[in-house]
Amino acid sequence: MITESALIQSLRAIAAHPAARNLDDDCAVLEFGAETLIITHDAMAAGIHFLPGQDPADIAWKLVASNLSDLAAKGAEPLGVLLGYQLGGDDARFVAGLREVLDHYQVPLLGGDTIGATGAQVLGLTALGRATHRPVPSRGGGQAGDGLWLTGPLGAAMLGFEALQAGTGDSLAYRRPQALLAQGQALAPLVTAIMDVSDGLLLDASRLARASGVTLAITSAAVPIATPEDRRDEALRWGDDYQLLFTLPADTAPPCPAQRIGDVLEQGGEPLLLDGVAPLGKLGYEHG
Amino acid sequence: MITESALIQSLRAIAAHPAARNLDDDCAVLEFGAETLIITHDAMAAGIHFLPGQDPADIAWKLVASNLSDLAAKGAEPLGVLLGYQLGGDDARFVAGLREVLDHYQVPLLGGDTIGATGAQVLGLTALGRATHRPVPSRGGGQAGDGLWLTGPLGAAMLGFEALQAGTGDSLAYRRPQALLAQGQALAPLVTAIMDVSDGLLLDASRLARASGVTLAITSAAVPIATPEDRRDEALRWGDDYQLLFTLPADTAPPCPAQRIGDVLEQGGEPLLLDGVAPLGKLGYEHG
Numbered sequence: 001m002i003t004e005s006a007l008i009q010s011l012r013a014i015a016a017h018p019a020a021r022n023l024d025d026d027c028a029v030l031e032f033g034a035e036t037l038i039i040t041h042d043a044m045a046a047g048i049h050f051l052p053g054q055d056p057a058d059i060a061w062k063l064v065a066s067n068l069s070d071l072a073a074k075g076a077e078p079l080g081v082l083l084g085y086q087l088g089g090d091d092a093r094f095v096a097g098l099r100e101v102l103d104h105y106q107v108p109l110l111g112g113d114t115i116g117a118t119g120a121q122v123l124g125l126t127a128l129g130r131a132t133h134r135p136v137p138s139r140g141g142g143q144a145g146d147g148l149w150l151t152g153p154l155g156a157a158m159l160g161f162e163a164l165q166a167g168t169g170d171s172l173a174y175r176r177p178q179a180l181l182a183q184g185q186a187l188a189p190l191v192t193a194i195m196d197v198s199d200g201l202l203l204d205a206s207r208l209a210r211a212s213g214v215t216l217a218i219t220s221a222a223v224p225i226a227t228p229e230d231r232r233d234e235a236l237r238w239g240d241d242y243q244l245l246f247t248l249p250a251d252t253a254p255p256c257p258a259q260r261i262g263d264v265l266e267q268g269g270e271p272l273l274l275d276g277v278a279p280l281g282k283l284g285y286e287h288g
Numbered sequence: 289m290i291t292e293s294a295l296i297q298s299l300r301a302i303a304a305h306p307a308a309r310n311l312d313d314d315c316a317v318l319e320f321g322a323e324t325l326i327i328t329h330d331a332m333a334a335g336i337h338f339l340p341g342q343d344p345a346d347i348a349w350k351l352v353a354s355n356l357s358d359l360a361a362k363g364a365e366p367l368g369v370l371l372g373y374q375l376g377g378d379d380a381r382f383v384a385g386l387r388e389v390l391d392h393y394q395v396p397l398l399g400g401d402t403i404g405a406t407g408a409q410v411l412g413l414t415a416l417g418r419a420t421h422r423p424v425p426s427r428g429g430g431q432a433g434d435g436l437w438l439t440g441p442l443g444a445a446m447l448g449f450e451a452l453q454a455g456t457g458d459s460l461a462y463r464r465p466q467a468l469l470a471q472g473q474a475l476a477p478l479v480t481a482i483m484d485v486s487d488g489l490l491l492d493a494s495r496l497a498r499a500s501g502v503t504l505a506i507t508s509a510a511v512p513i514a515t516p517e518d519r520r521d522e523a524l525r526w527g528d529d530y531q532l533l534f535t536l537p538a539d540t541a542p543p544c545p546a547q548r549i550g551d552v553l554e555q556g557g558e559p560l561l562l563d564g565v566a567p568l569g570k571l572g573y574e575h576g
Contacts, residue, residue, distance in 0.1 A: 011371070011402070028368070028398035030367060030416070032321060032325065032418070033320055033321025033322040033323035035321035039398060039416070040399065041372055041412070043373075043374065043412065045403050045404075046405075047406065079318060082414060083299070084372065085331075086331065110316035111314070111327065111328065113329055115332070115333050117408050118408050119406060119410075120407040122405055122410035124329070124401075126327075126370060128318070128325075128327065
């Protein structure tokens, strides 16, 4: 078996379209008619992307919200979603959660497919959106001299996950993440680079740095966190908060609440510096 | 656990968009910019939609071709596909087959997602297309007095499946089905209703009949088959041949090779008549 990252490289290699360079970590961007279409597809599996025994309504919410978050990072307005649904435990609860999240975001279910299969439940969602600003922002435009910004605190999903596992409390942050669509649309005309933080700030920031060909210098103390101070380092490596990370020219103020967490530097030896040094250890949730 | 068809009904009920009436059996149609977008998503699972042990290159081919066949039935020109890939056996063979089928149809891989998970491998594919004719044809426009037509023979995939299982021969018909894109584009401006035959002629014809509010009268002997005569009835109930089934006004000649297999009648007590009587038994491959 080849590794997941090797597979992704193989798939990228056969992708005729430049959009597919982004396979597995970003949206596809397609000129169509007089508009620009933004498309993303994510798959989730029981035991990996959600807890076995978790409320299927929350799984439906997260499946939709995490894909809409990808659209948010492109400044896109959602047009609809298609669902690939493997029959599982409490399908009626899944449908109830799906209805809630689609109502919440006013996004239609356009179609999809349902299948019966054995084994861990696997779900897929395709989300389509319309670009509200062109050129569509990407991870790749950060410039030395820009500021590095984050829309809100990290770590709430981590605390929510722990509470859910321990049965000690209830937190919407992990179960019902929010896709920052309005913020993404406000940011799209101003940012030089943008992405959503789904796999951990340090990991996603290093991806943005590589895509932009820069070094990002993050000041740890400047990063807003939702956890006690002694868990700051963990919060910077945990995903699932779906905040937007972006770079702005030095003289540009963000159009939505956001914290400046660092600076964009010329490309150095490391893509990422945390308080001046390359962070050690696992930066976030790695695929494969 | 609710049944698959009950789930589909639940999902349809929450679908805000009329396109999602077609959930699980048809494409979504979305006006976008100055164009019309056609979108379909199909999921396939090991042991259900493909044989465990089957060449992954063939699985990749069928996954793509079956989705492109859905686009063909809308007269759409493919724009690209997104892949949801669960790591499985021989991933490199899958990628090789994916490259072959995308090259064959000149369709780009736009993006997607790869995941690791246990259990039967589940694959998803989203295909996007541009409508070449508007209004986009559907299953729902057949009129009493129309002729009922089929683009080519049925049963080749059945024979191929049997040969593959028995190890007695090799047939491309089951392993590498063809999506009739050129035929679909030629037919779109002329047909009153059209669909691809993926689940069996009798089953799919009964769906077209219901969608159109008509009765379809098929003459068994007029249906082209690729099997010996004594297997005609089976061939009419086997899927995977991906021929196009369509209705044409009586005075219209088909623009591509096709056989007239019956007539469109006013809606009677049965959606489908085979040689004058409602066919008994399983009409094809039923979901759920």
